[in-house]
Amino acid sequence: MVRILPAFLATLCLVMLSAAEAVTGSIRGTVTGAAGPIAGATVRVLELDRTGRTGADGGFLFPDVRSGTYTVFVRVIGYASRTIPLRLDAETVDLTVRLRESAIEAEEIVVSASPYARTADDQYQSAESKSLVELHASPGSSFSEKISDLPGVAVRSNGSAPARPILRGLSDNRVLVLENGLRTGDISTYDPAHAVPIEAAGISQIDVIRGPATILYGPSTIGGLVNVFTNTIPVPSAAPFSGTVSLTGNTASDEYAGYFSGVLSGGGHAFGISAAGSHSQDIRIPEGNYTDPGSGKTFFLNRMPQSFDHVEEAAIGYSYQGDFGMIGAGVKHYEMNYGIPGVPPNPDWADVPPGTSRIAQKKNTVEVRSLLDLGGSLIRQVRFNANYVDYNHSEFPTVEDSTGVSEAQANHFHKQAVNATLQLQHRRFGNFQGIVGFWTNIENLTIDGDAPLGPNSLTTGLACYAYEEYMAGDDTRLQAGLRFDYNRIHTSPFAESPDSVFRTLDVARLSNALTASLGAIRSLSSLMTLSLSLARSFRAPTVQELFANGLDAASSTYSKGEADLSAETGFGIDASFKARTPGFVLEVSPYVNFIHNYVYAFLTGDTLQDFPVRQFSATDARLMGFEASITVEPLDNIAVKGSVDYVNAEDTKNSVPLPFTPPLRGLLSVRYQDASYSGVLELRLAASQTRLGDGDTPTAGYGVLNCGAGIRLTSGGLVHALSVHCDNLLDRVYRDNLSVVKDFIPQPGRSFRLAYDLLF
Numbered sequence: 001m002v003r004i005l006p007a008f009l010a011t012l013c014l015v016m017l018s019a020a021e022a023v024t025g026s027i028r029g030t031v032t033g034a035a036g037p038i039a040g041a042t043v044r045v046l047e048l049d050r051t052g053r054t055g056a057d058g059g060f061l062f063p064d065v066r067s068g069t070y071t072v073f074v075r076v077i078g079y080a081s082r083t084i085p086l087r088l089d090a091e092t093v094d095l096t097v098r099l100r101e102s103a104i105e106a107e108e109i110v111v112s113a114s115p116y117a118r119t120a121d122d123q124y125q126s127a128e129s130k131s132l133v134e135l136h137a138s139p140g141s142s143f144s145e146k147i148s149d150l151p152g153v154a155v156r157s158n159g160s161a162p163a164r165p166i167l168r169g170l171s172d173n174r175v176l177v178l179e180n181g182l183r184t185g186d187i188s189t190y191d192p193a194h195a196v197p198i199e200a201a202g203i204s205q206i207d208v209i210r211g212p213a214t215i216l217y218g219p220s221t222i223g224g225l226v227n228v229f230t231n232t233i234p235v236p237s238a239a240p241f242s243g244t245v246s247l248t249g250n251t252a253s254d255e256y257a258g259y260f261s262g263v264l265s266g267g268g269h270a271f272g273i274s275a276a277g278s279h280s281q282d283i284r285i286p287e288g289n290y291t292d293p294g295s296g297k298t299f300f301l302n303r304m305p306q307s308f309d310h311v312e313e314a315a316i317g318y319s320y321q322g323d324f325g326m327i328g329a330g331v332k333h334y335e336m337n338y339g340i341p342g343v344p345p346n347p348d349w350a351d352v353p354p355g356t357s358r359i360a361q362k363k364n365t366v367e368v369r370s371l372l373d374l375g376g377s378l379i380r381q382v383r384f385n386a387n388y389v390d391y392n393h394s395e396f397p398t399v400e401d402s403t404g405v406s407e408a409q410a411n412h413f414h415k416q417a418v419n420a421t422l423q424l425q426h427r428r429f430g431n432f433q434g435i436v437g438f439w440t441n442i443e444n445l446t447i448d449g450d451a452p453l454g455p456n457s458l459t460t461g462l463a464c465y466a467y468e469e470y471m472a473g474d475d476t477r478l479q480a481g482l483r484f485d486y487n488r489i490h491t492s493p494f495a496e497s498p499d500s501v502f503r504t505l506d507v508a509r510l511s512n513a514l515t516a517s518l519g520a521i522r523s524l525s526s527l528m529t530l531s532l533s534l535a536r537s538f539r540a541p542t543v544q545e546l547f548a549n550g551l552d553a554a555s556s557t558y559s560k561g562e563a564d565l566s567a568e569t570g571f572g573i574d575a576s577f578k579a580r581t582p583g584f585v586l587e588v589s590p591y592v593n594f595i596h597n598y599v600y601a602f603l604t605g606d607t608l609q610d611f612p613v614r615q616f617s618a619t620d621a622r623l624m625g626f627e628a629s630i631t632v633e634p635l636d637n638i639a640v641k642g643s644v645d646y647v648n649a650e651d652t653k654n655s656v657p658l659p660f661t662p663p664l665r666g667l668l669s670v671r672y673q674d675a676s677y678s679g680v681l682e683l684r685l686a687a688s689q690t691r692l693g694d695g696d697t698p699t700a701g702y703g704v705l706n707c708g709a710g711i712r713l714t715s716g717g718l719v720h721a722l723s724v725h726c727d728n729l730l731d732r733v734y735r736d737n738l739s740v741v742k743d744f745i746p747q748p749g750r751s752f753r754l755a756y757d758l759l760f
Contacts, residue, residue: 024323025088027062029095031074034673038099040719040759041076044109044280046117049371050321051235053759056717064323066375073109074099077133077712078675080582081106083119103639103673104585104631112181112207112227113468115216115423115435121578124479125518126210126531126627128591135203136248136755139706139727141255141280141309143200143228144263151627151645152210154662154746158740159307160280161195161338164188166738167210167663168591169623169647170223173542178217178227180367183441185389185417190544191555192740193340194393197363198228199311201259202276205229210536211574211591214515215465215481218439222537222570222595232330233317233369234263234272245758252727252751253307268321277312286733286749292343293743295352299344304745306339306356316398319524325373330563334363341741345398354398355556358407362392372383380427386420401658410551413448418442434468445543448497451551453559455491455502457543462486479519486510487540491547501549509546511567513538527581537570545599545616557614565618570595592624619653639671651693659693663701664739678710689737697743701735719759726750
């Protein structure tokens with residue numbers, strides 16, 4: 001961070017020389033519906049990343065806006081969203097935005113698929129987004145579970161905490177999880193037992209980009225990205241005090257969770273404080289006898305052993321917003337203590353040893369963000385985002401000593417990381433607009449404990465890139481991007497390591513790559529669009545994949561790296577057809593993704609220290625499939641939605657399926673939605689999975705019925721949203737193909753969720 005800031009300031013001085021004086025004004029307006037003003041609607045000025053909510057009179061105000069062309073987006077549950085272009089030349093532009101009631105879920109703005117915030121229908125790639133209230137109405141506890149109802153998005157579960165998103169059959173190091181556009185600095189990709197340190201209760205929005213996202217966010221996006229937005233850095237509001245209160249409960253694990261965010265605003269300044277916490281016990285499953293596949297012993301269970309999850313976080317931040325743009329900073333502390341499911345402690349300890357573990361995480365983050373609206377003759381806008389993360393992760397396997405059950409520490413990971421991005425957006429030249437960007441990610445990782453999994457290491461990633469769009473006509477837009485990456489891993493000898501190899505290991509691996517993307521989107525009419533995206537992506541192997549050599553207690557395997565692994569390179573083709581009319585929405589997205597030097601881990605059949613050996617190797621892979629969804633509104637306030645997704649994943653060198661691939665999945669729902677009330681009946685379907693890769697076992701198909709109801713009330717500018725849902729209504733025993741413990745324990749049984757959100 002120390003080295004990055006001087007470079008940023010020097011660049012800023014140069015670009016400010018080109019800044020032109022501009023008139024400063026305001027954008028204000030009123031949002032109304034058939035029944036009058038609408039309170040609590042979200043209003044966004046897309047070019048400035050500025051967001052507000054309407055008050056009791058439906059009014060909104062954005063002061064200190066430079067003259068120019070802008071796009072205002074308005075959205076609220078129960079109404080169709082609207083996008084309004086405008087030109088600000090005078091002191092104030094007044095808008096009256098009238099919304100039409102609609103039971104079809106309103107479009108959301110996606111900010112992670114390109115440098116320009118746009119609706120999902122207007123992106124080159126297949127992208128979707130969920131806002132706070134929608135997330136709280138979705139099944140599950142983790143953020144991964146809450147987006148698993150989106151087409152093409154699955155979740156690999158291992159209890160409640162270590163659940164990670166799978167996009168089009170890819171996960172771990174190939175799917176990037178970001179927080180506010182920056183890397184989270186954790187080690188969640190090391191193992192299926194490692195959780196992403198993000199508390200679902202504190203999320204304001206999630207963007208999901210399916211398919212390669214190579215240019216803006218760097219390596220590790222061969223499969224796509226999930227960008228989670230939190231309120232660590234506050235946004236000024238027209239109200240002196242604004243914020244959110246959220247309370248949720250779930251009987252599946254006796255979970256209770258809460259979140260509070262409050263922002264004091266005045267004169268462009270915003271001071272924010274937030275806190276969140278959740279507490280859950282072991283997950284309930286349908287009561288019955290379940291057989292451990294390793295030992296063959298049967299256990300009578302009504303809960304998933306060792307699947308508890310305890311989280312707490314707190315943050316404080318400041319920002320200032322004016323006609324120049326915004327600057328802000330925030331600090332967040334996060335702690336999680338959770339269990340890893342497995343065979344529970346039992347009377348036959350010697351013959352059937354327990355397989356559970358506990359993991360503790362602590363994470364401290366400092367984040368800075370700025371958007372400078374220069375309005376210059378060359379550089380129009382400068383964005384700088386950066387974070388510093390100090391992350392600690394300790395694993396405690398269940399073992400027995402002379403006194404009984406103890407928790408000896410097996411592994412301890414400590415990572416210090418800096419991630420920063422600098423984007424310079426040039427003004428529009430004719431039909432061209434675009435950015436030049438710089439990116440860096442530096443990670444210092446140390447590993448110790450009774451069984452260190454790998455060596456200490458320093459990973460340095462640097463990149464520069466250009467992204468350009470060409471307006472080929474009123475109906476056609478083209479995109480091209482080019483990026484150069486430098487990635488270097490250097491291991492450091494650790495004299496005190498219990499592993500003799502890591503005491504002397506001092507090697508370096510360098511991977512450079514040129515990646516690119518091409519895209520086109522064409523409006524076939526005012527109601528239909530067709531898009532195509534081509535991307536060459538890159539991922540350098542991680543220090544774990546190269547040099548792992550140790551017992552991974554959380555996954556009960558002995559991991560071994562392969563030092564000769566080459567970097568992965570991918571080539572993806574992604575197409576999409578979208579149609580949207582009042583009362584009808586359709587999207588079909590076929591894709592194919594080829595990955596050369598696809599790195600994977602497999603069980604060799606050997607054992608070390610009485611644990612199966614998990615070896616890293618490489619092959620070539622091809623993944624192809626599609627997502628499709630259709631929503632119709634046959635009657636006022638009634639929406640019927642159906643979606644389906646499928647991925648066929650193949651190891652093309654060995655002509656065998658890739659493991660842990662989602663089966664054909666579908667969703668059918670009927671929803672009632674008006675301005676105040678909602679109700680939903682939902683059926684989630686999955687076909688059996690018989691295309692088995694290494695380590696896979698067959699999984700039967702299933703259908704799970706969910707239902708729910710909600711109410712949204714406004715009073716004096718306050719918005720109350722209350723919902724109750726029942727998941728797995730019929731208490732069905734079913735197993736998900738991507739569950740790490742599916743051969744032993746099924747998915748959660750019947751549960752009830754209650755969510756309350758207060759927006760003020």
